[in-house]
Amino acid sequence: MTYSLVDACRSCGRAALLPVLDLGRQPLANAYRTPRDTAPEPRYPLRLTRCRHCTLVQLAGTVAPETLFDTYPYYSSYSTTMVEAMAELAARVTDEQRLGPGSLVIDIGANDGYLLTHYLRLGIPVLGVEPARNLAAAAAEAGVPTMTAYFGSVTARRILATYGPVSVVHANNVMAHAPDINDFTSGLSALLAGHGVAYVESPYLGRLIDGTEFDTVYHEHVFYYSLTAFDALLRRHGLTVTAIEQLKVHGGSLRYTIRPSAYAPLPEVAGLLAEENAGGMGTTAYYTAFAERAQRLRRVIPDRLRALKADGARIAAYGAAAKGTVLLNYLGVGTDLVDAVIDLNPHKQNRLMPGVHIPITDTSYLAERRPSHLLLLAWNLADEILNQQMPYRAAGGRFIVPLPEWRVVEP
Numbered sequence: 001m002t003y004s005l006v007d008a009c010r011s012c013g014r015a016a017l018l019p020v021l022d023l024g025r026q027p028l029a030n031a032y033r034t035p036r037d038t039a040p041e042p043r044y045p046l047r048l049t050r051c052r053h054c055t056l057v058q059l060a061g062t063v064a065p066e067t068l069f070d071t072y073p074y075y076s077s078y079s080t081t082m083v084e085a086m087a088e089l090a091a092r093v094t095d096e097q098r099l100g101p102g103s104l105v106i107d108i109g110a111n112d113g114y115l116l117t118h119y120l121r122l123g124i125p126v127l128g129v130e131p132a133r134n135l136a137a138a139a140a141e142a143g144v145p146t147m148t149a150y151f152g153s154v155t156a157r158r159i160l161a162t163y164g165p166v167s168v169v170h171a172n173n174v175m176a177h178a179p180d181i182n183d184f185t186s187g188l189s190a191l192l193a194g195h196g197v198a199y200v201e202s203p204y205l206g207r208l209i210d211g212t213e214f215d216t217v218y219h220e221h222v223f224y225y226s227l228t229a230f231d232a233l234l235r236r237h238g239l240t241v242t243a244i245e246q247l248k249v250h251g252g253s254l255r256y257t258i259r260p261s262a263y264a265p266l267p268e269v270a271g272l273l274a275e276e277n278a279g280g281m282g283t284t285a286y287y288t289a290f291a292e293r294a295q296r297l298r299r300v301i302p303d304r305l306r307a308l309k310a311d312g313a314r315i316a317a318y319g320a321a322a323k324g325t326v327l328l329n330y331l332g333v334g335t336d337l338v339d340a341v342i343d344l345n346p347h348k349q350n351r352l353m354p355g356v357h358i359p360i361t362d363t364s365y366l367a368e369r370r371p372s373h374l375l376l377l378a379w380n381l382a383d384e385i386l387n388q389q390m391p392y393r394a395a396g397g398r399f400i401v402p403l404p405e406w407r408v409v410e411p
Helices: 065-069 080-096 116-121 133-141 153-163 181-191 205-210 227-235 267-278 284-310 322-331 364-369 379-388 390-394
Strands: 003-005 017-026 044-051 057-059 061-063 105-108 126-129 168-172 197-203 239-247 253-260 315-318 373-376 398-401 407-409
Touching (some): 017 284, 017 322, 061 065, 080 116, 105 116, 153 181, 168 181, 181 227, 181 239, 197 205, 227 253, 227 267, 239 267, 284 315, 373 379
Parallel strands (some): 105 168, 168 197, 315 373, 373 398
Antiparallel strands (some): 044 057
């Protein structure tokens, strides 16, 4: 079955899911089509819920991972911001953990090898775990040994039997994607047995809610973690968060340092748990206000695009990101308002945005068609993109940043 509803929390198992936000029936965020595709486009409910007991925010239903990830169009190496951040992280972790030729670094959800290549340059043995065949092939081509597999307890046992003890595990933006999160966490616990350490990045629920980042919700992202919910999940599997680091990536993320539960957390962990409690992250009012803000933007953004169009604006969009699919479909914005989407990734060019079917093209569009405004769909990379497109801006082009509130970046 491709899509299945759940009737209990995927983490604690209790039947206590409460509604948060309904984004309607949406196409898969990364299911880019070609102009020749004529088959009906599958759409699935996209509804956000939260557990009354352990507080974990999660989707009301699950699309089978094989449908989402066997092939995957997002190549992390196309973001210079991401690559530079991973180079810094690899150097820092190598120093902190005193890694050397006898160490082993695992990256779960290794994508195209954008992180592990930096460890290889430092002389550290690595192994990527990546379910998407196209990305695993790209990583192997880059010289990164990669296991094509979904991670869980079985894969963890296979790694340990084949490669021996693991020094460091990375899992960037992957624990949100694993529906059987208890099996995933059990596998992580097995890899860290003894003195291993994991660095796990995930979009932070507090930033999502406070920034009205509803476009971060899509079928691939099953979970939206607060520290409260994440800590409860880990503790059931003998793990604990020992440190946290605030990141700007993906609209606001946390990097968790995770060790076996015998290790003591730093005071900052207790501080954020207290902050979440004081901020009402376990209350209905907190989520009701978020839903109301999202519903308001659903009215405001299309109205302002229509007003610009009526005044003669030539509107395109920038960044054929998954979040762009959700944003455009939730807002009901299609080719009537946006003429094209520009993206640097050649794997997306000459395709159509899922659901709304806006054509995706390359940056030559800017010089050839001279759009007056670009709706920034990949707004989480605003600084990088605004710097990249200085010639467009110098020629009078304007960027529209839609979230958390509509703003126009003048030339």
